[in-house]
Every structure is written in C-alpha cells, then in structure tokens.
Amino acid sequence: MFQPLPLLVRVIHKSRLRYYGKPGLKIEYPYQAYFEVADQSGTMSLVLWNELCLEWYQRLNVGTVLYLQNYSIKQSYQNRSRPHIDNHRMKSFHSVEVCLNPWNPTAVLTVVPAKSVPSQWGLPEVSYNFTTRSELESLLNNSVCDVIGLVTFVSRVERIRSKGNKGPEKYWTYRWVHAVDGTSSIPFILEIYASSQPEIFNGIYPMTYLVCTQMRKCQDQDSLPYLTSSCETQIFTTGYHKGQPYVLDNRVKSFIQWTKTLKDTVMMKKTVVGGHYSFPHAPQIFTQSLADGSAQVPLVAAVDLKREIESLRYREHKRLAIQGQIKAVQYMIWPEEALSDQQMFQSGVGNIMDVPDPPSGQKTIEVTEISQNTVPSGVQSSSSTRKRKQPRKRKMMRCYLPHARIDKNSEAGQDFTEEEPGEQEEQSDPGTEEDIGTIENNPDQTIASGLQVPSEIPQSEGNTGVRAVANCYTSWESSSWQEQKKEVSEYLRPGGVYLESLSQRFRFDDKNILLQQSNLHAARWTPEETAHTLSPVACKGYYRITILGINQQMAIDAAFVPVMSSGDPRSLGLPQDPHDNTLLSCLSSGFICPLTDPLFQNEAALPEPEEILATAEELKDTNFVLIIDLCHLGGEKVELLITKVYRMTDIALV
Numbered sequence: 287m288f289q290p291l292p293l294l295v296r297v298i299h300k301s302r303l304r305y306y307g308k309p310g311l312k313i314e315y316p317y318q319a320y321f322e323v324a325d326q327s328g329t330m331s332l333v334l335w336n337e338l339c340l341e342w343y344q345r346l347n348v349g350t351v352l353y354l355q356n357y358s359i360k361q362s363y364q365n366r367s368r369p370h371i372d373n374h375r376m377k378s379f380h381s382v383e384v385c386l387n388p389w390n391p392t393a394v395l396t397v398v399p400a401k402s403v404p405s406q407w408g409l410p411e412v413s414y415n416f417t418t419r420s421e422l423e424s425l426l427n428n429s430v431c432d433v434i435g436l437v438t439f440v441s442r443v444e445r446i447r448s449k450g451n452k453g454p455e456k457y458w459t460y461r462w463v464h465a466v467d468g469t470s471s472i473p474f475i476l477e478i479y480a481s482s483q484p485e486i487f488n489g490i491y492p493m494t495y496l497v498c499t500q501m502r503k504c505q506d507q508d509s510l511p512y513l514t515s516s517c518e519t520q521i522f523t524t525g526y527h528k529g530q531p532y533v534l535d536n537r538v539k540s541f542i543q544w545t546k547t548l549k550d551t552v553m554m555k556k557t558v559v560g561g562h563y564s565f566p567h568a569p570q571i572f573t574q575s576l577a578d579g580s581a582q583v584p585l586v587a588a589v590d591l592k593r594e595i596e597s598l599r600y601r602e603h604k605r606l607a608i609q610g611q612i613k614a615v616q617y618m619i620w621p622e623e624a625l626s627d628q629q630m631f632q633s634g635v636g637n638i639m640d641v642p643d644p645p646s647g648q649k650t651i652e653v654t655e656i657s658q659n660t661v662p663s664g665v666q667s668s669s670s671t672r673k674r675k676q677p678r679k680r681k682m683m684r685c686y687l688p689h690a691r692i693d694k695n696s697e698a699g700q701d702f703t704e705e706e707p708g709e710q711e712e713q714s715d716p717g718t719e720e721d722i723g724t725i726e727n728n729p730d731q732t733i734a735s736g737l738q739v740p741s742e743i744p745q746s747e748g749n750t751g752v753r754a755v756a757n758c759y760t761s762w763e764s765s766s767w768q769e770q771k772k773e774v775s776e777y778l779r780p781g782g783v784y785l786e787s788l789s790q791r792f793r794f795d796d797k798n799i800l801l802q803q804s805n806l807h808a809a810r811w812t813p814e815e816t817a818h819t820l821s822p823v824a825c826k827g828y829y830r831i832t833i834l835g836i837n838q839q840m841a842i843d844a845a846f847v848p849v850m851s852s853g854d855p856r857s858l859g860l861p862q863d864p865h866d867n868t869l870l871s872c873l874s875s876g877f878i879c880p881l882t883d884p885l886f887q888n889e890a891a892l893p894e895p896e897e898i899l900a901t902a903e904e905l906k907d908t909n910f911v912l913i914i915d916l917c918h919l920g921g922e923k924v925e926l927l928i929t930k931v932y933r934m935t936d937i938a939l940v
Contacts, residue, residue, distance in 0.1 A: 328377035435465025491555035561789030588835025853884035
C-alpha cells in the first residue's frame with residue numbers, strides 16, 4: 287500500500303469546529319475541522335476528523351508548525367467556504383485535501399517548537415490583511431479583511447434559526463460589537479457569530495482590544511457597512527493576544543500606539559453594554575414584490591403574529607412586519623433606580639393572553655395633590671430629574687384597578703400589591719373605559735382629544751383591591767378604539783420593556799453582572815452578584831403602542847423606545863434628517879430630534895412626552911406597516927419592539 291511522504295507544514299488558517307452528527311450515525315465523536323496549511327510549494331486544506339478533533343483542535347493554532355505522517359489524500363469537498371489567502375504568490379491546491387484520521391490509517395502529528403524551526407525550511411510566514419475603518423468604505427461588498435479595534439459597545443447575545451433548518455445546528459448564536467481604531471469617527475460595526483471560542487465570545491466587553499480575522503464586508507443600500515464573521519473567522523481579546531502572529535503586523539503596532547494617546551475617563555463615557563440592537567436599520571422605503579409577495583422583512587398578518595411569538599425559543603430574535611392601525615399610545619416611565627423586573631414592569635410582565643375589555647370592577651382614581659408619601663420611587667426619581675422644570679400641577683390619572691385583596695387598614699402611601707401571575711379576575715364584563723383628560727387647575731381643560739396625563743399613584747381606601755397597571759405618565763387613544771375593541775377577538779399583551787432591553791453604561795465594577803445579563807444562561811453555576819445602580823443609556827421611558835390588525839380581529843401591544851442620544855448604540859447609521867417631533871415622525875425615523883450628546887451637558891431640551899402625544903391625532907384611522915423586533919428573553923418575558931413605522935406612501939410594489 288502506498289504511503290505518502292511526511293509533510294512539514296505551517297498552519298496559516300483555522301476554521302471553526304463542525305459537528306455533523308445525526309440520528310443513526312454510528313460515530314462516537316462526529317466532529318470535523320478544516321485548517322489551511324502551507325509549505326514553500328503552496329497551500330492545501332487539512333481536515334481533522336472525529337476523535338482527533340478532541341485531542342488536537344485546541345492545540346493547533348495559526349502559526350503552528352506540524353510534521354505529519356500516516357495521512358491520506360482525498361478529493362476535496364468543493365461545496366464549502368474557504369478562507370481568503372492574502373499571499374498571492376502562493377499557489378493553492380483546491381482539488382485534493384490532507385485527511386488526518388484516528389484509524390485506517392492512524393495519523394501521526396508532531397508539533398515542532400517555534401525555536402526549532404530553521405529558516406532553511408522555507409515555510410511561509412502567516413500574513414494578515416488588516417483594514418482600518420477609514421479604508422472600509424472603499425472595499426467591495428463581500429471583500430474579506432482582518433480588523434483590530436478598541437471595543438466601545440457589546441450587545442446582548444441572541445439567536446436566529448439557521449437558514450434551511452438543515453443539519454444538527456438549528457440556531458446560530460451571535461452578538462453585535464462596535465470597535466474604534468482612531469482612523470474614523472465611525473466605529474467598526476461587527477456581527478460576530480459564536481464558533482469554537484466560547485470563552486472569548488462570551489468575554490467580549492468594552493475597553494478591550496479586539497482582533498477579528500476573515501471578516502466579510504456587507505453593505506445594504508443607504509446603510510453603513512458592517513463586517514460579519516465567517517466559518518474561518520477567529521476572534522481574540524485582551525488576555526489572548528500573546529503569541530499570536532499578528533502582534534508583529536505594522537497595522538497592529540500603529541493601533542497600539544494610538545491607544546496610548548487615549549484618556550480612559552473620556553473613553554469610558556462612550557462605553558455601553560447589552561440591550562436591544564438590530565442592524566442594518568430598516569430602509570426608508572418598504573419594498574414588496576408583486577410576484578410572490580416577498581419583502582425585505584417578512585410581512586405577516588396580525589393573526590399570525592401570535593404563532594410567531596409562541597414559536598420563539600430562548601433568546602431567539604425575529605424581525606417581522608405587520609399592517610394595521612395605531613389605536614392607543616401610552617408613555618410609560620422608566621424607573622431610574624435598579625429595580626427588579628417585577629418592580630419595574632408591574633404591567634408589562636405577563637403571558638400572551640386573550641384580553642377583552644377592562645373588567646367592570648376596575649376603577650378610575652383621581653389625584654388632587656402630589657404627596658411625597660404616595661409617589662412610587664421610580665416615578666419620583668424620573669420626574670425629579672427631567673430637564674425641563676415645570677410648576678407643580680393638579681393632575682388626574684387613569685389607572686386600571688382589577689380585583690385583588692388589600693388590607694382594610696392600609697395607610698396612605700402604602701405600596702400597591704401586585705396580584706400573582708395567572709390569577710384569574712373575578713369579573714370580565716366588557717364595559718367601556720372612561721375618557722379622562724388632563725386637568726390643570728380646571729377639570730374641563732384638555733390638551734387634546736383622548737389625551738390623558740396621569741400622575742402619581744394615590745392611597746386606596748377600604749376593601750377595594752388594587753393593582754397598578756404601570757407608571758403611566760401620559761396617553762392618547764383614538765376615539766373609535768372603544769367601539770372597535772368590542773369586536774376584537776384576541777388581544778396580545780406581551781411584556782413591555784425589560785432590563786435586558788436597554789443598553790447600560792459600562793463600569794468595571796459591574797463587569798461580571800453586566801456580562802451575565804447580556805450573555806446566554808451560564809454553562810456553570812456562579813455566585814449571585816449584586817450590581818451597583820445601573821444606568822440605561824438616555825432612557826426615561828417608552829411608548830406602549832396598541833396596534834389593531836388590518837382585519838380588525840386582533841390587537842397587539844408593542845413598545846417603542848426612541849433613540850434620544852448619540853451615545854445610544856442604536857443611533858449609529860440611523861438616518862438623522864431633522865423632523866418636527868410629531869409622534870408619527872418619531873415612529874418613522876426612530877429618534878427624537880435633535881439627538882443629545884452624552885459628553886455635553888448644556889444642550890437644548892428634548893420635547894416632553896405630552897408634547898409628542900399631543901400630535902397623535904394624525905395617527906387616527908390610518909393604515910401603517912410596522913417593523914417589529916421579537917425576542918424571547920427567558921421565562922415569560924417576550925420583547926416586542928417597534929423599530930420603524932411606514933406610511934402607505936413609503937411602500938413600493940415592484
């Protein structure tokens with residue numbers, strides 16, 4: 287039997303570890319890993335099979351020199367991705383590949399220490415193709431490059447279903463990262479998929495040096511370019527750079543010199559962790575095909591949205607579009623203190639449920655004066671720090687109060703008790719709600735038709751059970767909604783905005799707890815940690831939007847969290863044409879104008895929520911297409927966030 291001669295090669299590329307197991311496959315360790323190896327004659331693929339992956343995958347790194355014996359040569363598998371090799375002088379052999387098997391024959395691998403590799407062997411050095419952010423714009427789409435940058439933002443980890451749903455990997459895990467290199471005011475936008483480096487992937491955090499190899503450029507029309515990882519991508523952060531060949535690259539040395547000119551205090555103000563992040567942003571025009579109905583974002587009927595929500599798995603993300611009318615809007619105050627999910631979202635946490643009209647037992651409560659003892663901490667903290675100081679007013683609050691038991695002797699200012707999840711209401715009479723306008727010294731004065739401005743929660747008396755729906759600050763409702771609500775067969779009310787929905791300012795003291803929140807469930811138990819007061823990035827509240835489907839049989843509640851600051855990572859790449867801050871223009875653009883800069887304190891105050899909601903009448907009885915991001919955050923928490931609203935004039939049929 288022919289025995290090939292031994293090979294002396296250097297590893298120049300390393301791909302991810304692949305699992306190819308399936309039911310009925312009688313292989314104990316169905317793993318496979320591709321490497322690109324080279325000598326003075328050229329490059330060729332090397333494949334590590336099965337048990338050898340367990341023993342050797344972590345030991346074979348880029349730059350490693352190998353002495354190979356008892357290998358086999360086979361025809362290469364052509365339908366696979368290959369790394370981009372920058373050295374054009376080297377010949378590539380793609381028709382065959384070197385196979386290392388645990389048996390028949392049993393391959394023999396020997397690692398040659400770097401100090402024992404003489405130059406006479408002529409093994410090529412590992413080369414890189416580092417690109418700066420200022421050069422990225424000039425690269426062609428799908429070009430491959432390597433990048434290095436200082437991390438300023440790390441998103442939460444999410445999952446999407448793998449395309450085609452074939453093979454053992456049903457989901458792809460990924461996260462978004464922003465990194466700067468000093469050559470541009472715009473950072474790299476990196477979409478990094480989890481591969482065979484879980485410790486590094488889960489350990490990316492701001493103020494670390496990040497190296498990503500074999501990244502592919504992607505750019506949609508009218509959007510900033512971003513880089514996405516491939517099967518050949520490797521990532522390295524602070525703590526993993528030692529011994530890597532790229533440390534000798536001139537581009538890397540220049541980057542290190544630039545970082546020495548930075549001030550940590552300035553950079554820390556720009557660092558953010560976690561939260562909802564979706565890129566690229568929705569295009570300005572929603573395009574749908576007349577031939578097959580396809581669109582950039584799948585357009586689903588409102589009645590199908592329930593099935594889409596129920597099919598979500600942990601941290602799975604979907605982006606969908608629905609058509610309907612906006613029937614009601616509530617501005618919900620976001621507590622500034624670090625409270626638990628239950629404390630923050632007494633109205634938002636809940637299952638998807640069939641909800642008719644509010645029960646007849648619900649009451650409307652009136653606030654005639656502001657008392658320190660009756661103000662929830664989140665409301666008080668938020669209202670006391672608003673930029674625009676206003677005189678104290680007498681206000682009326684509309685707050686739905688279903689039946690729940692409370693002590694008869696409850697004192698003024700005592701907190702309301704939330705009923706247990708799943709507790710059934712005693713009555714379900716589909717009555718109508720009262721329309722209460724904002725009262726400012728005169729109960730008959732209102733800001734706009736259907737606009738309510740609730741205030742702090744007052745005391746309750748007697749036997750009446752109470753449960754605060756939310757810290758509702760102000761609201762608007764279409765005049766036709768009460769009648770249309772009677773015809774709604776199903777009303778989906780998933781949770782609103784959660785702690786995981788908002789980006790947090792990064793602090794080294796809270797690094798571990800912030801990483802725990804943004805990563806998936808831990809693989810091993812760690813002691814519970816308590817964070818200091820977390821600081822959401824420029825978020826004092828959000829808008830709860832009630833959408834009535836085009837068939838008027840189903841209603842859905844979704845949240846809209848407008849971008850308010852250039853420090854919000856979602857602002858990057860967002861078209862920022864000035865607008866008039868009507869509710870519709872905010873929903874269409876995704877931001878409130880103008881964006882504030884976190885580095886400057888003395889800026890023009892943004893419009894107040896009641897000013898924005900005073901313009902909501904233009905939404906009345908108008909059809910829209912809404913882009914909604916769905917994500918399952920674990921347990922009963924399902925996030926529905928509106929990222930863009932299209933007028934019918936912004937829809938193109940092609």
